[in-house]
Amino acid sequence: MDLATTSTGVASFNVNVSKLGQNEIPEEYVKYYKDAGEKFGVPWTLISAIHRVETNFSSDLNTSSTGAIGHTQFQKATWLGWDYPGRDRLGDLKVADSILMDPAKIRQFRGFGTDCDNDGKANPFSLADAMCSTAKYLADNGGKKGDWRGAVYAYNHAGWYVNRVFKYYNSYTSNVKTVSVGSPATVVSKGGNGVIEKAIATGETIVGRSPYNFGGGRTIRDVERRSFDCSSFIRWAFSEAGTDLGPLDTTTTDTLVRLGKPVQPNQIRRGDLIFFDTYKKNGHVAIALDNNGNFLHDGSTKGVWKNNLSESYYKRVFKGVVRRIVE
Known part of the structure; x- marks a missing residue:
């Protein structure tokens, strides 16, 4: 399979996978990354990097200590919407799956859960839905303006997390300018x-x-x-x-x-x-x-x-x- 081409034969955000990416990214997931990337305008190797960091390519789907769930570890309040009542400060919710996965409820409460496999449910344990939801979140939180680091920081508010995701993104991607994780400038302004x-x-x-x-x-x-x-x-x-x-x-x-x-x-x-x-x-x-x-x-x-x-x-x-x- 040509990892640099989407299922429709169109380049996905002009991303080419590196040799390391070809060896490390599980081939069975590539279609989901590319389809999500194409739909929301996100580099598919960035989606794969988040999948790698969050659940090691779905090898660990346990609920996190803060209540995050699914292939790309969404807080339930982020999936359904932070306007939904009853969440704790970290975004965990006591809510039935029939509500959590209801696309109409998600639209009502301004969540990010997305039904990309068109089965009538936005399911964080569906690979298609999880990757599309991750792509939508990244696009809506800075990606549309090209602020990919800011988008990843919004996904998880930790500098170490951003650096780790971009370590994989940079190593998986062969034709984009490397995104720096270095330190800021230290010069005094002469303004x-x-x-x-x-x-x-x-x-x-x-x-x-x-x-x-x-x-x-x-x-x-x-x-x-x-x-x-x-x-x-x-x-x-x-x-x-x-x-x-x-x-x-x-x-x-x-x-x-x-x-x-x-x-x-x-x-x-x-x-x-x-x-x-x-x-x-x-x-x-x-x-x-x-x-x-x-x-x-x-x-x-x-x-x-x-x-x-x-x-x-x-x-x-x-x-x-x-x-x-x-x-």
């Missing part, structure tokens, strides 16, 4: 006050209007909804000002604290990044507004807000770590 003022002005537009979302802001969809945590908020604000602080899906306080150059606390100026030891060392970050302790940030209590270093909590967790990223 001066113009960059600083635009970044701060951008952030100030959502003060009091953007609740904190731990792990949020790492997909195009989250950015469009202005749903951030502290580090993704900082990245977004400076990105809007033309300064790249790192990849959309993997920028964290751990990467931001390595950018720019260190600054003494008594030399803080507008636009510097201030770090706090909250749940971990350098676990929270803010943008300095002046040299009087005022800062702008996305905090767990009020979301995007302004505070001051003299406040008791911030005085306690600020340990003097400041980085200057713009000069």
Whole structure:
């Protein structure tokens, strides 16, 4: 079988499989990957990489510890729709299969389950349905705009997961530009006050209007909804000002604290990044507004807000770590 051609004889998203992919991807699944990829505009080797990571090509179909099910491990709430009542915070549901797999219910509750084998059910244990649902999820969460890393991050909010999926995707695919899983740039911007003022002005537009979302802001969809945590908020604000602080899906306080150059606390100026030891060392970050302790940030209590270093909590967790990223 020619792995680079779909069942209809049309190239599936112009993807050619590598020698490793030919040896490792089970041939009996290729039709499902290609059909799903063609239907939703997703590289079929990316679907195969997710299948590899999630269930080792369906060799382990046990329900996960969080309740994820099927060939590509969907949470039931993601399959049926997060608008369906009764889910827990991780997306598990107590729901009958007759509801979970009902295409009409899935449309009603805005889920991703898809009936691709046309048997009247969207079944996560059907290979055709599972691969189409995975492709639809990727397409709707950044893939349509070419943000494949963001789409995979939306599938599972973990940097290690994204890197693992792309390790297989890059190794299975022979004619696409390798998608980097490397670290972000570490140079200081020379944009001066113009960059600083635009970044701060951008952030100030959502003060009091953007609740904190731990792990949020790492997909195009989250950015469009202005749903951030502290580090993704900082990245977004400076990105809007033309300064790249790192990849959309993997920028964290751990990467931001390595950018720019260190600054003494008594030399803080507008636009510097201030770090706090909250749940971990350098676990929270803010943008300095002046040299009087005022800062702008996305905090767990009020979301995007302004505070001051003299406040008791911030005085306690600020340990003097400041980085200057713009000069």
